[in-house]
């Protein structure tokens with residue numbers, strides 16, 4: 333019996349280690365997406381205020397080109413927001429799994 | 441004597457009103473400069489990350505043109521920061537004047 337408990341403990345520890353590694357990876361993915369979202373909203377703000385010229389390089393920018401760029405950026409923003417909410421859901425599930433395994437380790 | 445006090449009180453009230461109007465005008469100037477600073481730092485962030493193309497309109501942007509734009513924006517940022525600190529100093533002085541006049545009014 334003792335060796336079965338010891339095996340369970342060793343197995344739970346290695347599961348917990350793997351879950352913690354996944355959790356850290358997810359955290360850095362969330363950070364990368366948040367910084368891309370930040371860049372897209374900066375571009376959207378500059379473009380929506382612009383008229384006639386590109387607010388960054390100063391070259392002429394007609395209304396059609398400007399609207400095309402704004403549409404592309406809005407689509408990118410929606411895509412990034414959808415990715416972000418999926419990752420946050422994954423993180424929550426992972427957190428619950430980690431708490432479960434920790435409670436198994438503490439109980440044993 | 442009473443009419444002299446009443447005159448002082450009326451004069452202090454009109455001075456206070458003028459100071460309060462100036463204070464409000466200064467506040468909106470500070471807000472306008474802060475939003476210009478915000479726009480300049482967005483442009484600087486997008487340009488410093490860019491390479492080869494304008495990060496906003498997508499057209500080719502050579503290193504020389506990029507460096508010229510970055511230099512212009514940095515100069516603009518310094519100018520706005522100098523303006524902002526002058527305005528904040530003015531606001532502080534005005535606040536002290538208002539408190540003095542208020543203490544005169546309360547004392548009479």
Ligand SMILES: [Zn+2]
Pocket residue numbers: 386387388389390391494495496497498499
């Ligand atoms: Zn451009």
